[in-house]
Amino acid sequence: MKQVEVSRHVASPVGRVWEVATDLTGAPDVLRAVTSVEVLTDGPFGVGTRWRETRTMLGRSATEEMAVTAVDPHRSYTAExxxxGxxxxxxFTFVPAAGGTDVTVGFAGTPTGRVTAALAALTAPLVRRSVVTALRAxxxxIAAAAERG
Structure with missing residues (x-):
């Protein structure tokens, strides 16, 4: 699936938005689709941080292990x-803007096998719509939690 991007203005300072977006243990209380998070590494949020996240998407529950691969504190982070297959x-990128923060999340999936690539090509439009809906949610x-303070 090609890169999908969704953006939103949050009426809260970058520091607060970053805090909400990178609080892995608090994610089930903030993100309605996330039912549980198990942090697998110690220490502050940074490159190498790993966690298992269980979320509901398309009516199904799935658990994925995520790892942070890049961080520019209060500006961006990448998780894989x-x-x-x-x-x-x-x-995630965080840009100071008048009255708060502009947040953009990008998502891409790359098949790692031929069978997976063929299946991905067939299902791409449905998956793309579902991903955009999930990212917007x-x-x-995140905006609601950050704006509550």
């Missing part, structure tokens, strides 16, 4: 997962 990359949830 490898599952079901594909590599998934999510990138996540951003709305």
């Amino acid at each position: 997962a490898h599952s079901g 594909a590599r998934y990359v999510s990138t 996540d951003l709305a949830d």
